[in-house]
Amino acid sequence: MNIGHAAAASGVSAKMIRYYESIGLIPRTVRTEAGYRVYSDQDVHTLRFIRRARDLGFSVEQIADLVSLWRDRERASKDVKAIALDHVSVLERKIRELQEMASTLKHLAENCSGDSRPHCPILEELASEEPLPVHGKADARFSALRGA
Amino acid sequence: MNIGHAAAASGVSAKMIRYYESIGLIPRTVRTEAGYRVYSDQDVHTLRFIRRARDLGFSVEQIADLVSLWRDRERASKDVKAIALDHVSVLERKIRELQEMASTLKHLAENCSGDSRPHCPILEELASEEPLPVHGKADARFSALRGA
DNA sequence: CTTGACCTTCCCATGATTGGAAGGATTACA
DNA sequence: TGTAATCCTTCCAATCATGGGAAGGTCAAG
Numbered sequence: 001m002n003i004g005h006a007a008a009a010s011g012v013s014a015k016m017i018r019y020y021e022s023i024g025l026i027p028r029t030v031r032t033e034a035g036y037r038v039y040s041d042q043d044v045h046t047l048r049f050i051r052r053a054r055d056l057g058f059s060v061e062q063i064a065d066l067v068s069l070w071r072d073r074e075r076a077s078k079d080v081k082a083i084a085l086d087h088v089s090v091l092e093r094k095i096r097e098l099q100e101m102a103s104t105l106k107h108l109a110e111n112c113s114g115d116s117r118p119h120c121p122i123l124e125e126l127a128s129e130e131p132l133p134v135h136g137k138a139d140a141r142f143s144a145l146r147g148a
Numbered sequence: 149m150n151i152g153h154a155a156a157a158s159g160v161s162a163k164m165i166r167y168y169e170s171i172g173l174i175p176r177t178v179r180t181e182a183g184y185r186v187y188s189d190q191d192v193h194t195l196r197f198i199r200r201a202r203d204l205g206f207s208v209e210q211i212a213d214l215v216s217l218w219r220d221r222e223r224a225s226k227d228v229k230a231i232a233l234d235h236v237s238v239l240e241r242k243i244r245e246l247q248e249m250a251s252t253l254k255h256l257a258e259n260c261s262g263d264s265r266p267h268c269p270i271l272e273e274l275a276s277e278e279p280l281p282v283h284g285k286a287d288a289r290f291s292a293l294r295g296a
Numbered sequence: 297c298t299t300g301a302c303c304t305t306c307c308c309a310t311g312a313t314t315g316g317a318a319g320g321a322t323t324a325c326a
Numbered sequence: 327t328g329t330a331a332t333c334c335t336t337c338c339a340a341t342c343a344t345g346g347g348a349a350g351g352t353c354a355a356g
Contacts, residue, residue, distance in 0.1 A: 004333065014334090015314065034321055036334055045275070052274045057249045060312075070271045077268040081260045084253050084270050091250040095243055101205045102239040105232050112229045120225040122232050123218045126200045127193070152302065162303090163345065182352055184303055208343075 006039035010047035017047065025050070025064055058087055104133065154187035158195035165195065173198065173212055206235055252281065 007014040017037075020026045026046060029037045039047075049070065053063045062083055069075045069083075111121045125133075155162040165185075168174045174194060177185045187195075197218060201211045210231055217223045217231075259269045273281070 002334070013313080016312080018336090019313080032321095032334095034334080035336095036321080048277070049274050052276075054312090055249075056253055056274075057246070066271070066274065069268075070275060073266060075266045075268070075271075076264040077260050077266060077270075078262040078264065080268045080270050081257050081262040084257045084260070088250050088253050088257065091246050091253070095246045095250065098205070098239050098243045098246070101203075102236050102243065105204055105236050105239070109229050109232045109236065112225050112232070114226040114229040116224040116226065118221060118223045118225060120217075120223070120228045122225075122228050123214070123223075126197050126204075126214065127218060128200075129196070150303070161344080164343080166305090167344080180303095180352095182303080183305095184352080202343090 001039045001041075001044070003037045003039065006037075006044050006047065009044045011051045012047045020047075020050065020060075023060065025060055025067070056087075057091060058083075062087060107133070149187045149189075149192070151185045151187065154185075154192050154195065157192045159199045160195045168195075168198065168208075171208065173208055173215070204235075205239060206231075210235060255281070 001009070003014045003017055006012075007017060010017075012020070017026070021028060021037075026043070029039060029043065031037055046067065049067065050063055053066055058066065065083055066080065069080050105122075108122045108125050113119070149157070151162045151165055154160075155165060158165075160168070165174070169176060169185075174191070177187060177191065179185055194215065197215065198211055201214055206214065213231055214228065217228050253270075256270045256273050261267070
């Protein structure tokens with residue numbers, strides 16, 4: 001199977017397959033005489049594993065660890081769980097940051113008439129010397145959900 | 149005021165001030181005979197505006213638009229509001245994506261014993277051929293909140 | 297006058313991904 | 327068999343906002 005086929009079968013682009021090879025996430029493949037990379041079904045399986053991990057937002061570095069644990073039949077599940085929960089806490093921190101931004105902006109936009117007049121609380125807030133108003137975590141969380 | 153002072157006063161690093169100048173977000177400043185950049189209080193005010201917009205996650209391109217609207221006394225507030233709400237919807241889309249990742253991972257981790265045994269539903273899920281289980285938007289949202 | 301703290305420009309790195317150019321290989325079809 | 331289309335290869339560049347650092351000039355305090 002050539003790289004294009006492996007890409008289609010795994011959902012990882014040919015570009016990314018070459019990149020993953022270049023950084024050592026996947027090993028160098030067998031080549032044809034002409035230099036074409038050749039992939040097995042097992043390789044495609046690994047690529048799919050990688051893609052699913054990417055879809056869950058894991059970094060390439062974390063994926064390398066996950067792949068290595070996946071291959072290790074003696075692994076301890078706590079090592080996998082630790083990576084996963086570590087990533088969850090990073091995701092949750094990012095979520096909270098974005099929710100605070102969204103909530104602040106929504107509050108400002110709600111108070112902006114949004115017509116042809118120049119008066120605008122959004123710009124006033126950006127131009128203000130006061131700290132940005134944060135509407136509290138719980139507040140931000142639920143107001144961010146309200147319109148989602 | 150030199151760039152270091154302007155950086156401290158605005159919260160924008162000297163590196164970023166030079167970068168913003170290089171991409172045209174802020175105009176080239178007056179220089180001393182020795183070539184040092186000189187900043188006024190007004191410049192610092194603009195830098196602070198930029199920093200606050202960055203803190204709300206606006207892109208440099210959007211900030212350029214916001215700064216230009218800020219300077220325009222004839223602006224229509226709807227133009228500002230449009231940028232803000234556009235950004236809110238981008239933020240909310242990202243939030244939902246991250247929430248789905250976090251929720252999926254938490255479900256998987258909850259079913260992982262996390263001990264020294266090798267059995268691990270997280271790896272099994274990544275290695276599976278089935279589509280990643282998405283726990284539904286509402287489900288994902290509230291389960292993401294539960295532990296946050 | 298020296299020392300340390302600033303400033304300047306320039307280049308490089310990040311992370312994951314995409315785009316493209318130049319050139320060789322393979323395949324399909326007339 | 328010729329040829330055109332579609333693959334493949336490597337290499338370089340760009341994204342986005344930011345930081346690190348080198349080499350060298352400037353300024354202020356002692």
